[in-house]
Amino acid sequence: MKPLRDPAALKALLGDIGERARRLKRKPRLMEVCGTHTMALFRSGLTPMLAEAGVEMVSGPGCPVCITPNAVHEAAIAVVTGVEGVTLAAFGDMTRVPTRLGSLQTAVPARGSRLRIVYSPEEALDEARRAPDRPVVFYGAGFETTIPAIAYTVRQAAAEGLKNYAVLPALWLVPPALRAILEAKDVAVDGFIYPGHVSAVIGAGPYEFVAGEFGVPGAIAGFEPGDILLAIRSILDQALAGRPGVALEYSRAIGRDGNPVARALMAEVCEPFDAGWRGLGVIPASGLRLRDAYAGFDAGRRFGLGAATADGGTDPAGCRCGDVLRGVVRPEGCRLFGTRCRPDAPVGPCMVSYEGACLIHFKFGPERRGRG
Amino acid sequence: MCLAVPARIARIDAPGQGTASYMGSQVKVNLSLVPQARQGDWVIIHAGFAISVMDEKEARETLRLFKEMAAAFPDEAA
Numbered sequence: 001m002k003p004l005r006d007p008a009a010l011k012a013l014l015g016d017i018g019e020r021a022r023r024l025k026r027k028p029r030l031m032e033v034c035g036t037h038t039m040a041l042f043r044s045g046l047t048p049m050l051a052e053a054g055v056e057m058v059s060g061p062g063c064p065v066c067i068t069p070n071a072v073h074e075a076a077i078a079v080v081t082g083v084e085g086v087t088l089a090a091f092g093d094m095t096r097v098p099t100r101l102g103s104l105q106t107a108v109p110a111r112g113s114r115l116r117i118v119y120s121p122e123e124a125l126d127e128a129r130r131a132p133d134r135p136v137v138f139y140g141a142g143f144e145t146t147i148p149a150i151a152y153t154v155r156q157a158a159a160e161g162l163k164n165y166a167v168l169p170a171l172w173l174v175p176p177a178l179r180a181i182l183e184a185k186d187v188a189v190d191g192f193i194y195p196g197h198v199s200a201v202i203g204a205g206p207y208e209f210v211a212g213e214f215g216v217p218g219a220i221a222g223f224e225p226g227d228i229l230l231a232i233r234s235i236l237d238q239a240l241a242g243r244p245g246v247a248l249e250y251s252r253a254i255g256r257d258g259n260p261v262a263r264a265l266m267a268e269v270c271e272p273f274d275a276g277w278r279g280l281g282v283i284p285a286s287g288l289r290l291r292d293a294y295a296g297f298d299a300g301r302r303f304g305l306g307a308a309t310a311d312g313g314t315d316p317a318g319c320r321c322g323d324v325l326r327g328v329v330r331p332e333g334c335r336l337f338g339t340r341c342r343p344d345a346p347v348g349p350c351m352v353s354y355e356g357a358c359l360i361h362f363k364f365g366p367e368r369r370g371r372g
Numbered sequence: 373m374c375l376a377v378p379a380r381i382a383r384i385d386a387p388g389q390g391t392a393s394y395m396g397s398q399v400k401v402n403l404s405l406v407p408q409a410r411q412g413d414w415v416i417i418h419a420g421f422a423i424s425v426m427d428e429k430e431a432r433e434t435l436r437l438f439k440e441m442a443a444a445f446p447d448e449a450a
């Protein structure tokens with residue numbers, strides 16, 4: 001996909017974008033919902049070029065590590081420190097989030113317990129298959145992109161009668177979070193770049209309310225610089241025409257209907273509940289938990305952990321991560337940014353994750369380019 | 373965490389399980405979410421699972437569009 005990085009093509013698109021931005025009544029502010037888009041924008045140096053073209057970009061809540069409240073991270077730590085002989089499997093980023101109890105990396109495991117970093121939920125399941133006497137808890141975190149894979153492991157464990165496998169769910173749904181941001185009105189968003197890989201599962205339909213109820217345009221984008229610029233041009237075209245919609249600018253990878261097989265699996269294993277997000281608070285039907293039929297695979301229920309429900313836990317003192325996730329504050333607006341909070345000594349999760357706005361701004365931001 | 377990459381299915385190993393070639397190496401991929409995928413198809417892989425089968429016609433169309441845009445600015449050619 002090298003042509004999607006071709007400087008000449010990108011320049012042509014930036015020219016189109018600048019021309020359209022000038023015709024709008026006010027400078028458009030667009031939110032890239034997904035942390036992987038934030039990374040792509042900064043890495044490729046597009047953010048300053050877009051600013052020059054008259055488009056302001058703000059980062060959104062699309063970082064599962066970041067929006068998972070500390071209460072949930074602390075529940076994961078409680079598993080590995082409080083239960084003997086357990087393997088806690090987790091995605092790498094999830095293990096470095098600082099809490100009152102330290103992080104999964106710094107916590108001292110109970111006797112015979114250990115932490116294992118996995119890339120795929122199936123690796124956690126394989127671990128449970130290999131040693132049926134040893135409990136394996138997968139700290140399953142993610143958006144709609146990842147949830148089907150996590151649901152797969154639960155259904156599979158049930159089918160195989162694997163009694164030693166459980167999931168500690170931190171499963172988040174993107175559309176309800178967008179509604180919360182639009183209803184809170186504390187940041188004016190003129191358009192959304194929708195996450196390409198969440199959309200690979202849910203399709204375009206679940207974003208229609210953004211255009212229909214709130215009149216805000218949007219486009220689903222891929223992750224090459226050219227993909228993102230195409231989406232931005234489409235959003236500005238919708239705004240100029242006064243016809244907001246949900247454009248699909250990633251049709252080589254996904255269809256408008258997403259992946260019905262993946263959605264059916266999610267629905268079979270999980271059910272929605274009112275989940276508490278860092279920064280956004282409790283949002284109706286925005287999280288998933290395991291259905292009662294799979295209760296035996298819920299680590300929270302099995303080990304009697306305080307369920308990851310409404311209590312958001314305590315944010316680290318001085319950390320503005322919650323405001324960063326709502327797009328209200330830029331990472332540079334946090335007093336601790338780059339001073340007390342740095343990638344090698346993060347204070348909040350937004351400085352931990354590779355999709356966290358603070359880490360990305362620190363590594364690639366204009367004032368700090370070349371650091372880290 | 374929603375990082376996902378395109379890769380080609382090198383072979384189907386068992387129902388729902390396959391091997392994909394990604395940047396010169398062979399990786400295990402779970403195909404349960406894309407039952408329609410066949411050997412030779414390009415898929416989007418996230419956390420070890422293929423979540424989508426790519427549309428080669430659309431991919432060619434996107435490439436054509438970008439080549440056209442690049443051709444309009446020949447002095448900037450990479």
Ligand code: SF4
Pocket residue numbers: 318319320321322324331334335336337338341342346347348349350351352358
């Ligand atoms: S810079 Fe650090 S302390 Fe400040 S908001 Fe970001 S993660 Fe939190």
